[in-house]
Amino acid sequence: MRRKIVAGNWKMNTTPAEGKALIADVLAKVGEVPAGVELIVSTPFTHLIPAAEQLANSGVALAAQNCANHESGAYTGEVAPAMVAATGATYVILGHSERREYYGETDALLLEKTKLALKHNLAPIFCIGEKLEERESNIHFDVVKTQIEAVVCQLSSEELAKVVLAYEPVWAIGTGKTATSAQAQEMHAFIRSVLAAKFGKQAEEVAILYGGSCKPSNANEIFAQPDVDGGLIGGASLVAADFIAIAKSF
Numbered sequence: 072m073r074r075k076i077v078a079g080n081w082k083m084n085t086t087p088a089e090g091k092a093l094i095a096d097v098l099a100k101v102g103e104v105p106a107g108v109e110l111i112v113s114t115p116f117t118h119l120i121p122a123a124e125q126l127a128n129s130g131v132a133l134a135a136q137n138c139a140n141h142e143s144g145a146y147t148g149e150v151a152p153a154m155v156a157a158t159g160a161t162y163v164i165l166g167h168s169e170r171r172e173y174y175g176e177t178d179a180l181l182l183e184k185t186k187l188a189l190k191h192n193l194a195p196i197f198c199i200g201e202k203l204e205e206r207e208s209n210i211h212f213d214v215v216k217t218q219i220e221a222v223v224c225q226l227s228s229e230e231l232a233k234v235v236l237a238y239e240p241v242w243a244i245g246t247g248k249t250a251t252s253a254q255a256q257e258m259h260a261f262i263r264s265v266l267a268a269k270f271g272k273q274a275e276e277v278a279i280l281y282g283g284s285c286k287p288s289n290a291n292e293i294f295a296q297p298d299v300d301g302g303l304i305g306g307a308s309l310v311a312a313d314f315i316a317i318a319k320s321f
């Protein structure tokens with residue numbers, strides 16, 4: 072049985088006080104989430120230490136949204152993987168399309184970040200996905216394959232065992248336009264086949280989340296697909312009731 076995961080990516084939203092209130096709201100409802108569904112919340116860096124304290128013993132895991140590709144030193148503004156891990160976060164989102172697009176993060180940089188995160192016991196939630204024009208030009212499978220081969224396929228099988236993948240078609244992020252369940256399943260199965268070419272049967276064990284305008288009204292149909300193992304939720308994760316409703320959609 073593969074893991075079932077619902078992760079909330081808060082992006083650059085909430086003050087620390089608002090974040091604290093949102094976590095309290097999530098924790099108040101966490102008992103409604105079916106057994107076996109893992110919850111993760113990914114807050115801004117500034118919230119990580121208090122969030123880790125608030126989430127202690129709750130069963131809800133904490134993620135950062137980025138980390139540096141260096142261990143320490145003269146990298147103004149960066150946060151090292153070891154620093155993130157010391158907050159109590161156990162996951163880090165890497166390869167998000169917003170980081171690729173707005174901060175120029177390349178596959179080569181993401182491989183460095185991924186390796187270093189794993190070295191410091193942070194489990195990467197590694198994001199992949201094509202842009203609208205790439206899907207319209209029918210190169211979406213090639214784009215996603217290249218993203219996986221450049222990073223995930225460079226890992227050892229011991230490293231892969233700690234990685235969660237998230238397929239997030241860029242055209243579905245924050246647009247209200249979700250991939251159809253058939254489009255999600257088709258791509259998730261393809262992603263698994265790319266992993267299988269390198270890692271064999273282990274590909275069956277990798278959790279692959281869907282992200283992009285996932286909400287309570289569509290999560291059920293998407294999560295019902297055989298190769299979809301949960302969701303990486305943006306906007307809807309900022310409303311505790313919606314986030315929990317999505318986690319109840321398996």
Ligand SMILES: O=C(CO)COP(=O)(O)O
Pocket residue numbers: 080167239243244245246247282283284285303304305306307
């Ligand atoms: O980018 C996302 C999660 O990482 C998805 O964002 P939305 O759910 O707001 O579309």
